[in-house]
Amino acid sequence: MVIREHGTPAPSLRERKRERTRQALVDAAAEMFERKGYDETTVAEIAAAAEIGTRTFFGYFASKEDILFPDSDARARTTIEAIVNRDPAEGPVDVLVRALETVAETDADMVSPMAAVRMRLFRTVPAVRGKALQIQMSAQQEIARALQAAFPDELDRVGAAALTGALTGAVNSALDALMDDEDAATVALDADRLRERVQQATELALRTWRS
Amino acid sequence: MVIREHGTPAPSLRERKRERTRQALVDAAAEMFERKGYDETTVAEIAAAAEIGTRTFFGYFASKEDILFPDSDARARTTIEAIVNRDPAEGPVDVLVRALETVAETDADMVSPMAAVRMRLFRTVPAVRGKALQIQMSAQQEIARALQAAFPDELDRVGAAALTGALTGAVNSALDALMDDEDAATVALDADRLRERVQQATELALRTWRS
DNA sequence: CAGCTAACTTGCACTCAATGCAAACTCGCA
DNA sequence: TGCGAGTTTGCATTGAGTGCAAGTTAGCTG
Numbered sequence: 073m074v075i076r077e078h079g080t081p082a083p084s085l086r087e088r089k090r091e092r093t094r095q096a097l098v099d100a101a102a103e104m105f106e107r108k109g110y111d112e113t114t115v116a117e118i119a120a121a122a123e124i125g126t127r128t129f130f131g132y133f134a135s136k137e138d139i140l141f142p143d144s145d146a147r148a149r150t151t152i153e154a155i156v157n158r159d160p161a162e163g164p165v166d167v168l169v170r171a172l173e174t175v176a177e178t179d180a181d182m183v184s185p186m187a188a189v190r191m192r193l194f195r196t197v198p199a200v201r202g203k204a205l206q207i208q209m210s211a212q213q214e215i216a217r218a219l220q221a222a223f224p225d226e227l228d229r230v231g232a233a234a235l236t237g238a239l240t241g242a243v244n245s246a247l248d249a250l251m252d253d254e255d256a257a258t259v260a261l262d263a264d265r266l267r268e269r270v271q272q273a274t275e276l277a278l279r280t281w282r283s
Numbered sequence: 284m285v286i287r288e289h290g291t292p293a294p295s296l297r298e299r300k301r302e303r304t305r306q307a308l309v310d311a312a313a314e315m316f317e318r319k320g321y322d323e324t325t326v327a328e329i330a331a332a333a334e335i336g337t338r339t340f341f342g343y344f345a346s347k348e349d350i351l352f353p354d355s356d357a358r359a360r361t362t363i364e365a366i367v368n369r370d371p372a373e374g375p376v377d378v379l380v381r382a383l384e385t386v387a388e389t390d391a392d393m394v395s396p397m398a399a400v401r402m403r404l405f406r407t408v409p410a411v412r413g414k415a416l417q418i419q420m421s422a423q424q425e426i427a428r429a430l431q432a433a434f435p436d437e438l439d440r441v442g443a444a445a446l447t448g449a450l451t452g453a454v455n456s457a458l459d460a461l462m463d464d465e466d467a468a469t470v471a472l473d474a475d476r477l478r479e480r481v482q483q484a485t486e487l488a489l490r491t492w493r494s
Numbered sequence: 495c496a497g498c499t500a501a502c503t504t505g506c507a508c509t510c511a512a513t514g515c516a517a518a519c520t521c522g523c524a
Numbered sequence: 525t526g527c528g529a530g531t532t533t534g535c536a537t538t539g540a541g542t543g544c545a546a547g548t549t550a551g552c553t554g
Contacts, residue, residue, distance in 0.1 A: 115510080115512090124533090126534090127534070130513080134512090136510095136512090209420055233453050237453065297502080297550055297551080300550090327539085336504045
């Protein structure tokens, strides 16, 4: 008998197996990217390390880049969820700030081994940087949409985009600065420091916002 | 005797020839992307249409995507230039707003044939969307850096990122909305309407900013 | 103008990501 | 037990992108 949560149906053998393979791929890729570099690691090698056929890799990830972001929409999803479950007494700015803080507190992917590898590759491999920026931008747009839907009277489309742009811009910049100072791997694994920085960034953005 | 501007040294035959070939490539690509679609057009075909060898294409553009953005850093360059040549009496917010308006007024690439094709592909081809978002994001970061450098006392790094994020987010959203309403080609070629929209967006962002 | 150099062009061979297809295999269920 | 849907895999193929080496051309200099 497997312990299981309420609400999540029992994962079948198939699903568990698939999840295990998926994780094996991510781990293998992280290790090899770290050791040999991104461009120097081929999809065939990753697949071989996870003991599956090359062709099968593409049944798990649509592209080589995608394995770097195994749960790419988690951040946007959590943020939007926090916006939906907002405190009705709060205004748009506070709701968004709180949502971003919630993400910093709960995002498990931020402290995964792959996250550390990703941060290092972000600075050196154009393809990785590009993919990351793209995901970031899409997330920002989705969040803006959700925020506008939550405050149809207070915000119009452009206003929501401005607000979201300011806050995510601030958070990004703060994380970027953090990476300048310290080793990427350390940053990725130190969740407390991350959380602290996000909070500082949102506060600073607000001060700029109101001045 | 060729008429030439002051300040720009006479382009040599080599340079003129190279520029002509480059333009031929862009024109050929725009036409074929429009007619057959992006994925359905190969680099070899574009090169053949411009009457050069396939290998030579990569001497002009580093990748197939790059030909869609023949002057990708023009926008950032113009914006930063406007920040550098700012009115010393104005504060950071006004300077940035004015800089974005200047770009909307002078950006020649916005009304090129390739721009129209690009806008259409942006919505349908993931690779194109990705590249565009990536360029956009890099520009945003560069602009934030320039703004902070121009106002070291008023803004810190995170504050500059917040301000820049708000304005560019607003402008993006406004242009996006404009594209929803009308045909992409029309938008690209109607510089007046574009300019008007950018102005509306910055005004709206400011109103949100101050509320 | 002869001739040299550096920049540019090109073909060739090669690597690798990514996809379509068809055959084999396996879990889940009746 | 056996059927059907979901998975795995190999094979063949396409197309982007690179390194190299040989050829071509612009532009300069004596």
